[in-house]
Amino acid sequence: MLFDCAIIGGGPAGLSAALVLGRAKRNVLLLDEGKPRNAVTHESHGFLTRDGVEPGEFRAIAYREITRYPSVETRQARVVEASKHDAYFEVATGDGERFQAKAILLATGLKDVLPEIEGIHDYYGKSLFGCPYCDGWERRDQPLIIISDSMSPFHVAKVAWNWSRDLLVCTNGRALLSAEEKESLQRNKIQVVEDKIAALVGENGMLEKVVFASQGESVRTGGFVGGWPVQSSSLGADLGCEINAQGRLVTDALARTTVKGIYAAGDTVTPFAQLIIAAAEGNKAAAAINMDLIEGEFL
Numbered sequence: 001m002l003f004d005c006a007i008i009g010g011g012p013a014g015l016s017a018a019l020v021l022g023r024a025k026r027n028v029l030l031l032d033e034g035k036p037r038n039a040v041t042h043e044s045h046g047f048l049t050r051d052g053v054e055p056g057e058f059r060a061i062a063y064r065e066i067t068r069y070p071s072v073e074t075r076q077a078r079v080v081e082a083s084k085h086d087a088y089f090e091v092a093t094g095d096g097e098r099f100q101a102k103a104i105l106l107a108t109g110l111k112d113v114l115p116e117i118e119g120i121h122d123y124y125g126k127s128l129f130g131c132p133y134c135d136g137w138e139r140r141d142q143p144l145i146i147i148s149d150s151m152s153p154f155h156v157a158k159v160a161w162n163w164s165r166d167l168l169v170c171t172n173g174r175a176l177l178s179a180e181e182k183e184s185l186q187r188n189k190i191q192v193v194e195d196k197i198a199a200l201v202g203e204n205g206m207l208e209k210v211v212f213a214s215q216g217e218s219v220r221t222g223g224f225v226g227g228w229p230v231q232s233s234s235l236g237a238d239l240g241c242e243i244n245a246q247g248r249l250v251t252d253a254l255a256r257t258t259v260k261g262i263y264a265a266g267d268t269v270t271p272f273a274q275l276i277i278a279a280a281e282g283n284k285a286a287a288a289i290n291m292d293l294i295e296g297e298f299l
Contacts, residue, residue, distance in 0.1 A: 167265075241258055
């Protein structure tokens with residue numbers, strides 16, 4: 001069977017696209033390996049009518065909705081290879097299956113690269129988070145830490161300051177802040193520690209204090225971790241799609257990549273890692289895919 005579109009990735013962008021394409025009577029194959037970026041998250045926020053939804057519940061509702069449309073097929077599998085042929089694309093899964101489609105939507109998302117601090121994964125998604133807009137409200141007015149050892153944490157600190165004025169910025173032993181950035185943080189009474197973190201202390205994922213290698217310790221009840229996320233899949237690059245300096249796929253206003261017939265949506269494209277934005281971009285990509293298919297079919 002030649003599918004109209006193979007959607008790779010079952011996050012909010014891929015699921016939203018599958019819904020729209022299913023409603024457009026398109027034969028769609030949704031391939032997802034079941035390892036979402038927000039797997040550690042207990043609640044997702046900022047999605048109108050779904051604020052506070054548990055990510056697993058969100059996906060379960062989405063799958064119930066899209067599978068009402070008989071032309072949508074779903075498979076739990078990781079796509080390990082994709083290739084372009086004259087009139088179709090072919091994707092191969094890790095278990096050896098191969099599928100053909102007229103178009104591909106890459107909704108594979110990103111994965112977070114956390115600082116190399118022992119035990120940090122125990123706290124990530126419980127009291128340490130990646131996005132103040134997603135979890136700042138729950139941490140409001142608390143003593144927080146901003147941790148980054150790969151990029152300047154200045155912007156994250158400024159944003160987090162909106163929710164709490166008791167902030168400590170730590171670069172985990174790296175010199176990442178400029179003199180001007182340090183002065184700005186200090187003017188706003190934000191502490192800066194460039195010492196390495198020796199230990200994160202707490203119970204059941206709830207941070208209580210941070211111990212530094214040579215500068216004592218600080219009581220902190222949570223915070224935010226800054227760093228450059230990376231693409232969860234190399235498929236876009238393998239297919240020849242252009243990638244920008246931030247490591248995201250380049251698309252036009254209608255989600256088309258630089259390779260004809262390949263589209264991209266969600267975190268793999270946008271720096272705004274929000275559930276509602278990814279879902280909206282999946283919706284837009286699906287409309288563009290359907291319109292491009294119509295253009296090729298309409299005499």
